[in-house]
Amino acid sequence: MFKRVFLAFLFSLVASVSLAQDVKVVYHVNTGVETAAAILNNLNNHLNASPKDKIVVVTHGPGIDFLLNDAKDSKGREFSGQVSALASRGVAFEVCNNTLQTRKIDPSNLLMETKIVPSGVAEVARLQAKEGYVYLKP
Template identity: 30%
Template structure:
């Protein structure tokens, strides 16, 4: 069996609770699958400030989860890239990041 790879797609701010639940379950899996979270749409709002959801994301990032944030969505919502946590990586487009992940064998999950 090949190594499991998972990409979570979070595009709405109100879906973070479900996404973080999925992410917690994935991170607890042994061995942990290679995991990416692609963030676009209104979900980018949640990547600012200080709150408990960001703490959960930071812990997941520390365990190797990659967070990819859509530059187009940041621009559309007037969020500067430097407002993001240091563990978040800005990608040119969220939909392209999703397509690339799927091309590379990642299972797509939309919480």
């Protein structure tokens, strides 16, 4: 009897710990500045609803454009302030080195909150397969 009660307790403890874990999410961004404002709003909404979630934004192709210094939306608003605010809330912004090389963009043109990864698509796959991230394509 004690063994059953102990096993039931242990099972419920493990279940509650796994439910309490934060969600890890990778946002895959490969569209240009015309969608960046909506994506940044999605990130804010996500963190407002689930502030402990771990979020990585992986960009490649035109998706890196909002992470360039002086990048602006169609209304002339810069993205740097929003990116900085999100980074201060724990969001990681990753930029594809293949895109930088192909487009001949100097890494010094990136916002300071960014991190360069060898390949954006390979990073998305790695985060999903090896680190258990949920995939979101805004």
